[in-house]
Amino acid sequence: MSYPSPLQELITKVKETRERRLKETYPRLKPEEKEKLLKQFHPDYRAETFATLRVGPNAGDRTPKELAALLEADSSLDPNKLALESPDYTCDVLVIGGGGAGCAAALTADDHGARVIIATKLRLGDANTMMAQGGIQAADKENDSPAIHYLDVLGGGHFENVPELVEALVTDAPEAIQWLENLGVIFDKNPDGSMKTIHGGGTSRKRMHTCRDYTGAEIMRTLRDEVKSRDKIIVLEFCPAVELLTTPEGEVAGAVLLNLNLNSYLIVKAKNVIIATGGSGRLHYQGFPTSNHYGATGDGLVLAYRAGARLAFIDTMQYHPTGVAFPQQIVGQLVTEKVRSLGAQLVNIQGEQFIFPLETRDVVASAIIRECSENRGIKTPGGVDGVWLDTPMIEILRGQGTVKRELPAMVRQFARFGIEIDKEPILVFPTLHYQNGGVAIDPFCSTNVPFLFVAGEASGGVHGRNRLMGNSLLDTIVFGRRAGKAAAESAQKRPDHLNLTLNHLEKWRRLLKEKGVETKVFSPVLLPDYTRKKA
């Protein structure tokens, strides 16, 4: 046991109240109660942490200050120093990003005969997809239907989701599962082959498909292996895109990559570009810790915005209710929602439940923030606030050994720091988890900029103002495949000759000047900087 003694004493309270709590169910909140809780405590409502954009397609919209600074920044490129007339690579489809959506898009474009290049900032597969533990939704059981799934998604997203995108998501879902199975993904099943499915926050049916608690990793390593098996797909690792290339007409025609090994630029001419760069948790909005991958710095939003693409829902971020609050070494890392799906309750310092554990993520996160700001949270030795997540309840409810069997990754993560989660509760606090918004797309992943497609977390609209667990893995596969198909088909119709320019960048610089936006920031930022700042 590695909890320091002050925390040990507090755990006694959790143990004392457990027997009573096993019998009690915290009531679900009514719609107006949810609304009130969100307005009072959700980070999206902290007005002082937002800025209003002054330039670009979303001028007048608000977004977190950290993102606004990057969207209104300059590029570090000097167009005169790049030999655009002699590209290093030519392809039909350039996929920027090597996570779930990027790989799904590349594989599908390859299936449709396109010459594909994947450019990725780190290694292929280094992405948020790899870290998704909880599961992937699909309405494939008898008591469920795409329509029921649709309603759950809309309720989670505050009824502001783009209906056509949700329709695509829920309709393609079962086929996405089958596609993954055919690639060799191993889902948790009963002996008769039926899927073992569980609830997630905000689901009205048990439709969460899992691969133990390595669901994202299992999907990602399979997709990566398949990409590496395709002779024709070229993968450029450690080569993030730093700017899109456009024709004089403003249509997308490729990208400038930065080879991080050689610190040199690569010019890629492409008939179509798919942005699949994922999220932006590493921008640490409002100073929150994050569960995101090291590379999640919102590059795709910046590139698309400068090329004229409209963004959607960029004023809402998802704070996963249960990030690790202790031990200090893993603060912000995810405690999968599956823990609550399996029966663990959230408990304050008095050992009392304060929220139904499977409300939607924004509601649960707000409730935890409320407990902590009203002094019913637990102060950790690292100075972070948290509440208890009573994991040993899972063992009582579902039998001994359940935690080790269902949550091996979680068990391992805490065991490394001497905490046995099947015997001791853990401390959690919301962590910056997901970029609800992104580049606005239609159901075929097109944007308002010709020949620019977007899929996965970099796109916005399908999840509205809040995403349900298990719909991001689904989103990456469904829209990754749709983008791959659409881009491959579009490439067949576009002529080979494309005049590569950086005209959009020159236009952007003029705009900044016109609007009086003075910036010393260059974007995209590519990687966070965690080196110690010496005083």
Place this chain on the structure above:
Amino acid sequence: MKENLIDIYIMGEHHQVPDSLTILQAMEYAGYRLVRGVGCRGGFCGACATVYRTTGDYHLKFALACQTKVEPDMQLAMIPFFPAHRPRYRLSELKGTADEVLRIYPEMLRCYGCNTCTKSCPQDIDVLGYVSAIVRGDIPAVADISFDCIMCGLCVSRCPAELVKHHAALLCRRIYGRNLAPRSEHLQKRIAEIREGKFAHALAELKGLSKKELQERYAARDIEPEE
């Protein structure tokens, strides 16, 4: 909280860092802005596989830099990229039999059971156990034992027979998932129903509802009980 500083050595260079940090955080504390050797920072991606020993001890130890706390006198090195062999194959062109795995990875038969792989696994996987299962053709066992593999390749780096275990295990898992795991009838049925347009009407109706009507439908949903 007062920081307790300890001595560590990164690529031979001396640094003092707080003892509460992970290896990855200690490198950043020392001033390294990492490009390679860093990934999810949560123990899932295998990017930060690292080798170390402590001064005066000849043993080499293995860890994920994001999941391991620093110790006094650690001598650290990052493994930037391990060039593991991976033949090309198309799963869809395989029949899904055990001998195909050994045809693609014939070197697996060279294992002489030294168990160094198991000792070097930061995920505590019984690597030798699944290598044995590969050799005897038990693909379900390989899939089960190797499931938590994060593909860091540390087992390969230490193997005297130079076996690429993590890639061979992944091939087995993919064969299991595609060919051997029982299929879900309800999934096939639902896909057929969707293709027939069974839900198109219900979805069209929902798409046509106002926000208020949707809210009412949502509030009135029946929720599948937990058990």
